[in-house]
Amino acid sequence: MVPGVVAAAVAGAFLAPPLLANAGAEGLPDLTPAELAANVAAAESVPLSGTVVYTARLGLPEIPTALTGANPIALLGGSSTLRVWTDGEDRSRVALLGDTSEYSVVRDGPEAWTYSSTDEEVVHYALDAAGQARYAELEAELREGPSPDVAADLPTPEEAASAALDHADESSTVSMDASTTVAGRDAYQLVVSPKTQGSLVGRVVVAVDAETWTPLRVQVWSTQDAETPALELGFTDVTFATPDDAVLAFAAPADAAVRDVIIPLPDETDLAVPDAAEAPTDATGPEDAPLPEGVTVTGTGWETVVEISGIDVQALLGSDPAAMAGLASERLIGSDEAQELVGEFVPEDGEHPGSDLDLGALYGTLTSESPEGQVISSALLTVLLTPDGRVLVGAVPAETLRGMA
Amino acid sequence: MSRADVLAGPVPPAAPAAPAALPGAVARLLRSELRLVFGRRRNVALLSGLAAVPLLLGIVLYVAQGTALSGQGPGFVARVTGNGLFLVVAALFMCLPFLLPLTIGIASGDAIAGEASSGTLRYLLTLPVRRGRLLAVKAVATLVFVTAAVLAIALVALATGAVLFGVSDLTLLSGTTIPAGAGLARVAGVTAYVAASLTGLVAVGLFFSTLTEVPVGAMAATVVVAIVSAVLDTLPQLAVIHPGLLTHHWLDFAEMLRLEVDWGVLGQGLAVQAAWVAVFGALAWGRFATADVTS
Numbered sequence: 075m076v077p078g079v080v081a082a083a084v085a086g087a088f089l090a091p092p093l094l095a096n097a098g099a100e101g102l103p104d105l106t107p108a109e110l111a112a113n114v115a116a117a118e119s120v121p122l123s124g125t126v127v128y129t130a131r132l133g134l135p136e137i138p139t140a141l142t143g144a145n146p147i148a149l150l151g152g153s154s155t156l157r158v159w160t161d162g163e164d165r166s167r168v169a170l171l172g173d174t175s176e177y178s179v180v181r182d183g184p185e186a187w188t189y190s191s192t193d194e195e196v197v198h199y200a201l202d203a204a205g206q207a208r209y210a211e212l213e214a215e216l217r218e219g220p221s222p223d224v225a226a227d228l229p230t231p232e233e234a235a236s237a238a239l240d241h242a243d244e245s246s247t248v249s250m251d252a253s254t255t256v257a258g259r260d261a262y263q264l265v266v267s268p269k270t271q272g273s274l275v276g277r278v279v280v281a282v283d284a285e286t287w288t289p290l291r292v293q294v295w296s297t298q299d300a301e302t303p304a305l306e307l308g309f310t311d312v313t314f315a316t317p318d319d320a321v322l323a324f325a326a327p328a329d330a331a332v333r334d335v336i337i338p339l340p341d342e343t344d345l346a347v348p349d350a351a352e353a354p355t356d357a358t359g360p361e362d363a364p365l366p367e368g369v370t371v372t373g374t375g376w377e378t379v380v381e382i383s384g385i386d387v388q389a390l391l392g393s394d395p396a397a398m399a400g401l402a403s404e405r406l407i408g409s410d411e412a413q414e415l416v417g418e419f420v421p422e423d424g425e426h427p428g429s430d431l432d433l434g435a436l437y438g439t440l441t442s443e444s445p446e447g448q449v450i451s452s453a454l455l456t457v458l459l460t461p462d463g464r465v466l467v468g469a470v471p472a473e474t475l476r477g478m479a
Numbered sequence: 480m481s482r483a484d485v486l487a488g489p490v491p492p493a494a495p496a497a498p499a500a501l502p503g504a505v506a507r508l509l510r511s512e513l514r515l516v517f518g519r520r521r522n523v524a525l526l527s528g529l530a531a532v533p534l535l536l537g538i539v540l541y542v543a544q545g546t547a548l549s550g551q552g553p554g555f556v557a558r559v560t561g562n563g564l565f566l567v568v569a570a571l572f573m574c575l576p577f578l579l580p581l582t583i584g585i586a587s588g589d590a591i592a593g594e595a596s597s598g599t600l601r602y603l604l605t606l607p608v609r610r611g612r613l614l615a616v617k618a619v620a621t622l623v624f625v626t627a628a629v630l631a632i633a634l635v636a637l638a639t640g641a642v643l644f645g646v647s648d649l650t651l652l653s654g655t656t657i658p659a660g661a662g663l664a665r666v667a668g669v670t671a672y673v674a675a676s677l678t679g680l681v682a683v684g685l686f687f688s689t690l691t692e693v694p695v696g697a698m699a700a701t702v703v704v705a706i707v708s709a710v711l712d713t714l715p716q717l718a719v720i721h722p723g724l725l726t727h728h729w730l731d732f733a734e735m736l737r738l739e740v741d742w743g744v745l746g747q748g749l750a751v752q753a754a755w756v757a758v759f760g761a762l763a764w765g766r767f768a769t770a771d772v773t774s
Contacts, residue, residue, distance in 0.1 A: 080761035084754045088723065125741070152715070157739075167738075169653055174555065174572065174733045176652035189654030194558070196654065311743070320655065321738055327650040329561050 102253045102260055102284050110250070110262055110282060111239055116231035117287035121162040123321075124257065124312030129153045131304050132452035134440060145177060145192065146170065158309075159317035164213075167321055180324040184209040187324045196326040197333045205337065245269055245375025256281045256290040257309040273376035274298065274454050274469045286314055296453035304453040372478065379468035379478060385459075444472070446479040504608050505616060512620040516586070522624065525582055526631050532578065533570035533636030540566075541643045562647050563640025564659070567666045568736070570636040571629070571673050575729055579628065580705035583677055586624045587684025588697030590617040591767065595692040601772050610768045614685070618760070621681050629674040637666075653738035668735040676732070676748055679725050679755030680705055686763040689770065722747075725755055 105113075134151045148154055148170070160166035170177040178189045184206055186199040201209060242248055251263035262284055267277035274296055281291040291308030298304075326332045368383045441448040447460035451472045458466040458475040466475045516522055540559050555569040591614075594600040603613065640646070649662025657665070684701035691697050708726040711717055721727050728748030734740055 075765075077758065077761040077765045081758050084757050088750075088754065123739075153718075157737075157741075159739075169737070171737075173730045174652075176654075176737060178653050180654075187654075191652040191654070194650075318739070324654065325656065327654055327656050328648075329650070330654070 102262065105250065105262055107248045107250055107264060108236060108239055110264055111235035112232045114282060114287045114289075115235040115238075119160075119162045120286050120288060120314050121160060121316040122288065122312055122314050123159040123317045124157075124309045126156040126158050126307060127153060127310050128156060129303075129306045131299065131302055132454060133298075134452050145172075145190070148172075159321045161316055161322060165322040167317075167324075178324075180322070182323060183213075187326070189324070189326075189330070194327070194330045195333065196330045197335060198326070199335045199337055202336050202338050242266060251279060253284070254281055256283075257312045259290065259312065260284045261290050268376040270375065270377060271297075272470060272474065274456070274471060275376055276300075279303075281308070288314075294454060298453055373468070373470075377468065377470055377474075379466055379470060379475065381464060381466050381478075383464045385463050385465050444476055446476045449475070504606065505612050508606065508608055508613070509616045509619060512616050513623060516620050516624050517627075522586065525585060526628060529574065529578060529582065529628050530631040530635040532574055533566055533632055534639050536570055536573065537566050537636070537639035537643050558650075559640065560644055562649060562662075563642075563644035564637070564646055564649055564662050564666050566640030566644070567633050567636040568669055568732075570632050571669065571732070572730075574632055575673065576709060577706075579625075579673075579677060580680060580702050582628045583621075583625055583680045583684055583705075584698040584701035587621045587681050588688050588699075588701050589694045590621050590685055591688040592691050592694040592697045593688075595772070596694055604772055611764055614689075614764055614767050618681065618685055621685065622678065625677055625681060626674050629670060629677070633666075633670040651738055652733065652736045655738050665735050668740075669732045672732045672735060672745060672748070673729075676729050676752055679752040679759070682756040682759035682763065683725070686759045686766065689763050689767040723751060723754075725751075727751070 128149060130149065130151050130153075132151060155171045157169045157171065158166070159168075164183050165181065167178060167180045169179075172192075175191045176189075177191070178187075180187045180189070184201045188197045188199075189195070200206075239248060246266045246268055249265050249267075251265050253260060253262050255261065260283075261281040264280045264282065265277055266280075268275060276295040276297040279291075279293040279295070280289055281293075282288070283290050290312065291306070293303035293308075294305040296304040370381045370383075372379050372381065440450050441459070442451070443449075444458075447458055449472050450457040450459075455467065455469055456472045456475050458472070458479055460466075460479050464479070466479060468475060536556075537559070540556070544560050555565050555572055558565040559569050591600070594603055604610065606613070608616075646659050646663070648656050648659050649665065650656050651665075680701065683704050684697065687697040687700045688694070705726060708724045712721055712724050712727050728751055731744055731748045734744045
């Protein structure tokens with residue numbers, strides 16, 4: 075009798091908190107999408123720290139982090155935990171947690187570092203001399219505040235929000251969902267869904283904190299799965315306080331290998347592209363921005379397909395993926411019976427369970443053959459690599475891409 | 480040396496048939512139990528064997544230093560040559576999946592079933608100590624032994640690491656370097672968490688030990704529970720039950736080596752252990768308090 079009571083009490087103690095936390099947020103005043111967008115646009119970015127859980131259900135093979143350590147490639151599938159710290163300005167740290175490892179990205183003003191605990195490698199990113207000068211100049215400008223004539227040109231948060239909504243309205247329906255609770259905080263939910271049916275994206279749901287107007291969770295739902303979101307990135311725990319200075323600083327460990335990467339200042343033509351995109355109210359849309367050579371864009375809105383030509387995938391991989399796939403499934407394992415057993419578990423189309431992180435093998439695992447070329451299909455994005463060196467990417471079904479190739 | 484012999488002196492000769500608690504009896508029983516556990520030759524051998532793991536690991540890494548194989552290995556092994564403190568973490572990491580569960584199995588599986596199989600359990604029950612308290616004494620003695628096993632690994636690893644590789648400032652998993660003193664505290668935290676996260680398995684082993692008169696059966700069952708739990712933990716289809724698995728939070732000791740220790744993560748791991756202790760402790764009590772002891 076006593077063990078039963080104890081078991082029930084333990085089960086209650088572990089199951090009750092999640093049930094209570096799932097109760098919806100009550101008492102939040104109703105907002106229209108425009109009001110919500112205006113609040114978000116007006117909000118200053120706040121210092122925060124917290125834990126973020128990222129889950130991808132893209133239908134790609136899962137890569138166990140136990141084998142690779144904490145590695146960004148794990149973000150392709152499965153669930154990952156990240157810790158996030160930011161001071162709300164230009165210093166932040168993101169750590170991807172593995173079982174016994176960690177991959178950190180630290181940004182401190184114009185500099186950034188990545189550190190992988192698995193191979194103890196530090197990569198230091200810095201702007202070149204011209205870039206640093208420009209960064210310091212911009213920072214000084216920011217500190218002084220916008221000059222009066224620039225301030226007059228800047229749209230108010232309400233204007234910016236309504237412009238963004240107008241822009242989204244061209245291809246999407248924007249609506250509000252019932253308010254919810256994310257990481258223990260009341261949040262509004264904004265739903266953006268495509269107006270047309272041709273895309274793989276079913277809808278995008280953004281949960282925004284009702285107090286600080288910080289986005290707390292983003293879910294991307296695929297049209298192929300109505301039960302669970304294909305991509306989910308959300309806080310499970312968040313604190314709005316300035317993180318400790320030691321967290322936001324980074325100094326390379328004494329015995330680590332440091333690789334320096336200098337990022338050149340983009341020239342003026344490249345800078346023009348984001349400017350055009352930021353001003354969607356202009357008659358000139360982003361499609362008028364100059365595209366790099368070999369890149370063409372077809373379709374609009376959610377069904378946009380980008381085509382890049384002149385890419386030699388085989389050369390990039392440095393090996394023939396088909397040969398790789400064949401090699402892996404044909405290796406001999408002890409007895410004939412065992413080999414047959416392995417054969418049964420290996421699908422016929424050349425896919426094989428990939429624990430090996432060889433780039434070629436990974437490529438073989440991800441792609442499948444089609445008459446038009448190799449296809450990487452996931453719940454949200456499809457990539458088609460044709461034998462003549464063209465790469466087509468879009469959030470559309472594989473058939474659409476194959477029709478265009 | 481049987482329990483009855485050990486206790487013959489201190490216990491009043493006119494021990495009542497229905498045991499009633501006498502002052503000091505539990506403390507005396509615990510003292511004799513600890514003497515017995517640490518006096519057993521196989522337990523001493525077990526402790527020495529565990530202590531040899533970091534010694535061996537340290538020597539192997541020391542010899543392989545500077546060859547192409549240095550800097551390789553799972554988890555923390557690659558970092559040991561840079562800082563002796565990591566030998567503690569690496570040794571615990573290596574012992575955690577199998578050697579420590581085996582130690583727990585041997586110690587806790589033997590606790591009740593060992594007495595039953597050697598025929599001393601019924602004499603033990605004539606002592607003026609209630610069955611529940613007797614079980615608690617057995618549990619505490621097993622826990623002390625398991626803690627001693629973890630400490631043996633940690634201390635030998637610390638000494639070996641300090642001698643072979645030296646102790647220097649500790650580089651955390653986040654890439655931040657902290658002073659050696661703070662690093663030592665972190666490593667002590669790792670050791671404490673590892674020891675605390677083994678309590679659930681001790682309770683499971685103690686429960687099995689009350690079920691049988693064959694100690695080997697209880698030992699094997701305990702080890703099997705740990706291994707099955709680890710296997711279930713790798714199946715993505717069972718992700719729902721993973722957070723409650725006995726072994727799921729064992730590797731969370733790595734939290735101690737991150738820049739900002741999230742005590743919530745460690746607390747959750749310990750809460751799961753507490754739950755297993757509560758359930759299997761209650762089961763063991765329910766079984767032992769009412770069991771007919773015939774041997």
